[in-house]
Amino acid sequence: MSNEDPMDAGDLDMALGDDESLSAAEAPRPAAQRGVRTGWGALVFLLGVASGVPVAIFMPGFLSDHGSVVLGIVLGALLFVLVVLSLIFVFRQPLWRWFFRRGEIEVTRFAGPLADVARHAAGQRVDEATEAARNFAEIALARYAWITTRRWLVASITGLIAAMAALAGSALLFEQNKLLRAQSVLLVEQNQRIDFQNSLIDTQIQLAEAERSAQIGPEVVEIGALIGAERQAFLDNGGDIDDFGLAELTSSTRGRIVAASLVARPYRYLAPANANPRDANGLIRTALARRSDAVADRSVLETEPRPETERLVDRSVSPERGDLLTMLTANSILDTEALTALGADFSFAEFRRELAGGLSMRHARLAFADFSWTRMVDCRFGAAQLDHARIENAVVRGTEFSSLPASEVTGQFSAGDFDYLPTSMAGISFRNSVIHRTGFARVNAIAPVFDNAVVAMADFTGASIGGASFRNAMIIDSIFDDASLLSMDLEDAIVFDQTFLERLKATAAVGTFVAERWKLTPIAAGEMADHPGYIEMTNHVPEAAYAGVQTWRINRVAAASE
Numbered sequence: 001m002s003n004e005d006p007m008d009a010g011d012l013d014m015a016l017g018d019d020e021s022l023s024a025a026e027a028p029r030p031a032a033q034r035g036v037r038t039g040w041g042a043l044v045f046l047l048g049v050a051s052g053v054p055v056a057i058f059m060p061g062f063l064s065d066h067g068s069v070v071l072g073i074v075l076g077a078l079l080f081v082l083v084v085l086s087l088i089f090v091f092r093q094p095l096w097r098w099f100f101r102r103g104e105i106e107v108t109r110f111a112g113p114l115a116d117v118a119r120h121a122a123g124q125r126v127d128e129a130t131e132a133a134r135n136f137a138e139i140a141l142a143r144y145a146w147i148t149t150r151r152w153l154v155a156s157i158t159g160l161i162a163a164m165a166a167l168a169g170s171a172l173l174f175e176q177n178k179l180l181r182a183q184s185v186l187l188v189e190q191n192q193r194i195d196f197q198n199s200l201i202d203t204q205i206q207l208a209e210a211e212r213s214a215q216i217g218p219e220v221v222e223i224g225a226l227i228g229a230e231r232q233a234f235l236d237n238g239g240d241i242d243d244f245g246l247a248e249l250t251s252s253t254r255g256r257i258v259a260a261s262l263v264a265r266p267y268r269y270l271a272p273a274n275a276n277p278r279d280a281n282g283l284i285r286t287a288l289a290r291r292s293d294a295v296a297d298r299s300v301l302e303t304e305p306r307p308e309t310e311r312l313v314d315r316s317v318s319p320e321r322g323d324l325l326t327m328l329t330a331n332s333i334l335d336t337e338a339l340t341a342l343g344a345d346f347s348f349a350e351f352r353r354e355l356a357g358g359l360s361m362r363h364a365r366l367a368f369a370d371f372s373w374t375r376m377v378d379c380r381f382g383a384a385q386l387d388h389a390r391i392e393n394a395v396v397r398g399t400e401f402s403s404l405p406a407s408e409v410t411g412q413f414s415a416g417d418f419d420y421l422p423t424s425m426a427g428i429s430f431r432n433s434v435i436h437r438t439g440f441a442r443v444n445a446i447a448p449v450f451d452n453a454v455v456a457m458a459d460f461t462g463a464s465i466g467g468a469s470f471r472n473a474m475i476i477d478s479i480f481d482d483a484s485l486l487s488m489d490l491e492d493a494i495v496f497d498q499t500f501l502e503r504l505k506a507t508a509a510v511g512t513f514v515a516e517r518w519k520l521t522p523i524a525a526g527e528m529a530d531h532p533g534y535i536e537m538t539n540h541v542p543e544a545a546y547a548g549v550q551t552w553r554i555n556r557v558a559a560a561s562e
Contacts, residue, residue, distance in 0.1 A: 085156060088149075113139060206268040206312055213265045213320065220260055220320050224327040226253050231331050244331070246338045257324060258344045264320035266348035266368070268312040278354060278373040279393070317370055321349035329353060335360045341412040347385075362404060363413055363421075382408070383421035386428050394433045397540055401425065402441035402459070434533050436540045440465075454533040456541045466512075474531055476545050480504055485513040490554040494528060495520070496545070498552060520552040527553075 088095065116132035227249065234248050235241060246254060276282055325346060328336065330353070336344070340363045347367045351374055360380040367385050372392040379396075382404035403422045406415035415421050425445035434454045440463050447467035456476040466486035474494045485508045497503065498520060505515040528534065528551045537546070 081156075203312055207270070209265075209267045210269045213267050213318070216260060216264050216320050219256075220264075220323050220327075223253065223256050223260055223324070226256070227327055227331050227333070241332055245333055245335055249333075254339065254342065257328075258339060258342045261321055261324055261339075261344045261346060264318050264324075266316035266318040268316050269319075270311055271313045276373065315368070316348060317350040317368075318348040319350045319352070321346050322351045322370075325349055325351055325359075326353045329356060329359055334358045336364055337362055337411055337413075340364050382423055383413070384423055386423065386425045388427040388429075389425070390429050391433055392429055392431045394430070395536065395540065396430070396433055396435045396438050398437050400439045401443055402439040403443055432532055434536045434540055452532050454531075454537040454541070456537065456545065472531070474528075474533060474537065475500070476541060479507075481507045482509055483512075484509045488513060490518055491556055493554045494523070494531065494551050495554060496549050496551055498550075500552070501554070517557060518554050519557050521555060523551050523553050525551070527551075 113132050113136035117129055117136060120126075120129035120132055230249055230253060231244055234244050239248070325336075328334075336346075337360065340361075345365050346361070346369060347365050349366065349369045351369065351371045353374065355375050355377070356371065356379055357375075357377045358379065359376070361384055362380055362382045364381070364384045366381070366389055367387045368389060369386070370390045372390050372394060374391070374394050376391070376394060376396045376399045379399040381399070381401045384401075386401070401423050403420040404415075406419050406421070409415045409421055413421070420442055423443045425440075425443050425448055427447055427449075428445060429449040430453050431449055432452045433450075435450075435456065435458055436454075437457045439459045441459050442462040443464070445463065445465045445468070447469070448465055449469045450473045451469055451471045452473065453470075454474045454476070455470070455478050456474075458478040460483045461479055461481045462483060463480075464484045465488070466484055467488075468485070469489045470493045471489055472492040472494075473490075476496055485504070501515040501518055501520065505513050528546070531537075
């Protein structure tokens with residue numbers, strides 16, 4: 001077989017003869033055969049598309065997750081087909097004999113039956129010639145079957161090898177995608193751990209800064225001792241406690257106060273794990289959290305643990321500067337203008353005293369200061385810098401934030417050619433506070449926050465409070481004459497006057513408030529009592545301002561910004 005000449009279709013035609021006298025029924029039809037083959041090819045292509053497209057669309061995840069199983073099944077099927085083809089190749093001769101009663105036929109074996117056909121035909125022996133022709137046809141068909149089968153075997157094995165290589169590569173890609181997804185999950189976890197590590201590093205850095213800044217603590221304590229000693233000496237010499245102030249302090253003590261306020265730097269420190277001691281509601285929630293099974297409404301409890309990033313206070317403050325203010329007020333030194341004139345800086349001060357009564361901090365630098373949970377009574381902050389200060393959860397009563405008239409500017413300060421020295425309050429927050437009879441006249445306050453606050457009898461005459469937020473605030477008898485109210489947010493605010501919107505439009509600066517963008521909805525008294533500042537409000541606001549009075553809630557009717 002190794003030296004034989006493979007016989008192709010042309011050889012078979014030559015062996016069988018190419019008689020042009022064949023009838024039309026017996027003549028080959030290449031065009032029809034090509035059409036049939038094209039039809040079968042198109043059918044196979046359509047079957048492949050019909051099965052491949054759903055697999056490509058709906059089964060990528062399954063193939064990626066079970067790539068090894070799919071590869072095993074495919075390789076098993078290919079191995080089975082390869083075994084069958086190998087058996088066919090091994091047992092080809094018995095199979096050919098079973099189909100054609102012939103085995104492998106060499107080309108040289110065609111000569112004998114052809115000679116017999118010719119000889120018997122010449123002798124007019126029809127039966128012998130027919131038998132010889134039949135033998136020749138069997139030999140030719142067996143030869144043709146072997147050649148085509150061999151070609152089919154070679155093509156099939158080649159295709160199987162190529163398919164195995166392609167499927168192996170696809171399976172490896174599926175497995176690689178699976179590993180990449182697992183790696184992505186690990187990378188996400190790693191990034192989370194890195195973020196956690198970064199938060200710990202940031203906490204460590206902040207605590208190191210806090211430790212450095214806290215080293216000024218002994219100096220602050222010593223300053224407090226000096227103030228107390230000089231105050232006692234003043235009283236021992238017959239002085240009246242009401243007359244004791246900065247003027248009675250020695251120049252060296254005043255200088256040390258100013259120097260300490262400049263040296264003290266803001267930082268972040270660890271926040272208390274439990275509620276703020278001045279937060280009564282927080283203390284109650286903390287107590288109830290230990291008996292959560294006894295609470296009908298669990299929404300009032302803070303059950304979710306705080307993340308590690310909130311272990312520190314949310315922004316930098318300076319407790320030491322706040323301690324300086326506390327010591328001054330505790331020793332009846334309420335007027336700090338002289339310290340401000342000397343350069344004292346109380347920005348970022350964290351005032352932790354519960355009461356600030358009569359404190360005067362005109363012209364003071366108080367940006368980012370924190371007076372939360374403080375009761376401010378009769379305080380003065382005219383011409384002060386209160387940008388981004390916090391006066392949250394506080395009670396502010398009888399206090400003046402109004403810009404300072406030029407006639408009231410004294411000492412080393414000057415109003416120049418201006419009629420007023422403005423109080424700067426950009427971004428100040430009065431969230432959850434109760435504000436009663438407090439002045440904000442002519443202040444410059446971009447985007448102040450009064451959310452959830454009670455604003456009663458407040459004076460905003462001529463104030464520039466563009467972008468102010470009064471969301472869910474309770475506004476009672478407050479004045480907004482000539483105030484600039486651009487983009488003022490009144491969503492869910494509660495008012496006690498049905499004409500509040502029209503009156504606000506008429507009295508505010510022209511064109512700064514669009515009443516048509518809001519509507520009033522009457523609410524029940526019980527809903528007003530649910531306001532977070534209602535109970536505290538009843539301790540300060542006259543009962544006639546709210547008891548038995550119909551209330552309305554303000555809602556937006558147009559989403560466009562003013």
